[in-house]
Amino acid sequence: MTQHRSIHWFRKGLRLHDNPAFIKACEQASEIYPIFILDPWFAKSANCRVGINRWRFLLQALRDLDNSLKTLNLRLFVVRGNPNTELENLCQRWKISRLTFEVDTEPYAVKRDEEVERQMGEMGIEVIKSLSHTLFEPQRVIKVNGGSAPLTYQRFQTIASKLGPPPKPLDAPTLESLLGCKTLISDNHEKEFGVPTLTELGKDPKSCGPLLYPGGEKEALERMERQLKKTNWICSFEKPQTSPNSLTPSTTVLSPYLKFGCLSSRLFYHQLADMYKGKKHSQPPVSLHGQLLWREFFYTVASVTPNFDKMEGNPVCRQIPWQSNPDHLEKWANGQTGFPFIDAIMRQLRQEGWIHHLARHAVACFLTRGDLWISWEEGMTVFEELLLDADWSLNAANWMWLSASAFFHQYFRVYSPIAFGKKTDPNGDYIRKYVPEVKKFPSKYIFEPWTAPLSMQQTAGCVLGKDYPKPLVDHSVASKANISKMAAAYNAAKKDKLNNASQNGMTAQNGKKRKQNKKDGLVQKKLKFT
Template identity: 65%
Template sequence: MTQRSIHWFRKGLRLHDNPALVAACKNASHLYPVFFLDPYFVKGGNYHVGINRWRFLLESLKDLDTSLRKLNSRLYVIQGNPQDMFPQLFKKWKITRLTYEVDTEPYARQRDENVDSLAKSNDVQVFKHVSHTLYDVEKIIDKNEGKPPLTYQRLQTLVAKLGAPAKPVPPVTKDHLEGCAGPAEDREEKYRVPSLADLGKKESECGPRLYPGGETEALQRMERHLKKTNWICKFEKPQTEPNSLEPSTTVLSPYIKFGCLSARTFYHRLLDVYRLNKSHSQPPVSLHGQLLWREFFYTAAAGTPNFNRMEGNLVCTQIPWDTKPEYLAAWKEGRTGYPFIDAIMTQLRQEGWIHHLARHAVACFLTRGDLWISWEEGQKVFEELLLDADWSLNAGNWMWLSASAFFYQYFRVYSPVVFGKKTDKNGDYIKKYLPQLRKFPAQYIYEPWKAPGTVQQAAGCVIGRDYPKRIVEHEVISKVNIKRMAEAYAKHKEAKVAREGQVSTPKKRKAESFPGADKKRSKAK
């Protein structure tokens, strides 16, 4: 029996390793690959998407549409809420089968449950496949007695029992669509991939196009890195530089976030390289380790209600953060007076990507290190500005870096001065993103407030006039905040005892290091 299929793209914007798309093609007389521009994301009421990520998404959709057209198909981009639109599409296109990739985020889960019900009431079969993560995170949780693993080591133990991730399925080709009718010409304009202008966005506000969106670029970028077998085998995340002028890592995270690159494909291609080399790095610092960090946060998020909030989140320490709009704005806009922090935030706004350890530095600075502002506020900024903003990873890493969950050595604080100097003594990174400081001597580039007035005048940048004074004194406020963290931990312990009737002191837990961070680098200075 032939089927009339809709394959619903959300993440998984690719033809390779897409089992749900393969299922849609099977015995299909008609195939409608659709993508919804959901008002939940477009209008930004609940979710914030910055201009650089919009461009990346639209480029990814355009690339996907181009690839589908080579197979005598196309992408149908539909503006509207999927739950409102699907009943109309089921009837209009006489659909008998709906396929999609599993999504574990709370909004997606509820949405998909509603769509499944709509499909059932319209006699449409639903097929869903796990392919955005290495494993089915629900199986990991089941193996852990119904609870998400809350340490990386525990996750490793659980996935070791599951074995290696499933191998990727072959990419969709013309053979998969043999006998399938092509798209009708009268739908060309109505369902085209929109431009930024169509969405009311200004392309002039975009930063440099360093990382073009799409599966084509993703696969090419992966292949370029895989050719560097020695680099792949020696890769250790803590040893890469947060402030190099060119990325010291793969920058595949935006492509994996949108599913332009399959995590399973990357995992198994790395495995092929490792098998040919006797010696290579291991998790958690290896490239395999980075994929497992992703799996860790996806699993923790899937099994923890209110994972992206402090309140009602049982894994999160309740900390009485301050509300300081002026501090938050200075941090977000790169004008804290600390050049290393400001350069990172400037790069983030301009390019949509910053190094993993740079994220650590600015997250610690905003929260427990210096400004004592809630990690939820930082999470919102990253959600808006990062190309690879991922709900689960974003929340998990912000809790980690604020020492609210997963990591409990709150007394280890990143120095906004010393940390950057370790890998960039001359401050070339700072000079690139903060050109007003370009003429400052290296001895003052991280602490320009210490430069004599004559030096500032000679550099053409007077502190307090051309570049802001620092908003806090790190060497003073970090010590105050460590005491505040100790008090918050004590109260959290009391609340836990009252709630559960048992003692579980964070200090007695075996603390893990920062995800991919070097212990020596993160000591307070």
């Protein structure tokens, strides 16, 4: 029996449970080298869109993974450098015969992995890929849908029901299952391959926010178990009924762990299914199962849509003439819009790396079609930097949705930056925490402090325009103007579609005429020679 020397390349799936690619690496292997490749240039690049809180989460997840591997007499190798170069060097150094990794559907990853497969093929190294980051294989969903991605959630649900439940999660390997499989490490392993610190990556640890959501598989599983103990809450969970501005999260906050693959979506899905059995429970799209299906829906569409994270060249995205306003964009990104509810959300995001789903709705609508008329691509870039759970597919899809550029088309439904937050936090406690400049305002004025008399502003120690910004826009005026702009953009798109259809019809009609003329000519030619 062939004894392999295997490399398992960790990327997103930073866990041991339900990791089929890692299990494949261990099968018939005498030596296993788990690696994570970290490009130092990427970490130090000025264009790097990874904020300090997400770097901290990643490094914690890697340390947790290394600790778990130690219990199996294995170790993690954190490699610095370009993936293609480093994989080639390590395969030669360790005399590797097999490389395994988890499938990644993002465009950059697909291109990178194709090159790696070609490279390994030339070296005579077996490559095994396994899908475990999503519930279903996107290409299978697309095939069942007739060869194209479903473009509505309802259609995706229909296809998912035909596929049946996702595969059951695999157990984490044990010492017994890895009998005879080991990692060989050198005396200078920590120096050469240890998990780096933030300082080593050129990041300032002091700029991190409070550690509310530690990274790693251990924390992911513990957090999931804590949530699953709340049976009634799990069964009655409806996302729209949760609070975007509660001082403690009103949802599971499992999204960062799903993003990095510290938690298997298949494990969470089946744990929920077990809890639902025999009980009355909420249903998709608002249930927790529904939230996982939203993730699948967007992953599927993103996997086959060109330029999914851009407006131009993106076939599912409406072309809308957004304006460029760097000053307004900067003030929005830093929580200085003059609308305390919006600013509180953006400050929480910058400090903690996570905000509620509906809070994301509010600030995304405000930046785009609601008030500032700035492109969703700009907001997506800010979220990509600051969110712990920044996910390429979900981030782009949600920004298109909230800007009414794709998936959602009721552009006239605009979130109020004043009234929306009042529904769940009438006293403004959330604002008082994250926008302390206005914390002494009475509840009557805290959502719109510019309406307070000057004497009251002075008493509260916050004069508008001096201690806290005046609103960037008049919401009632800006939102109405923007609804008109959206209507114009939609009408223009509709006219273009009709014109294209008309042109296509004329082209088809001309084609039929040409065919008929050709046929008539052949008939005339035949008659002539008969």
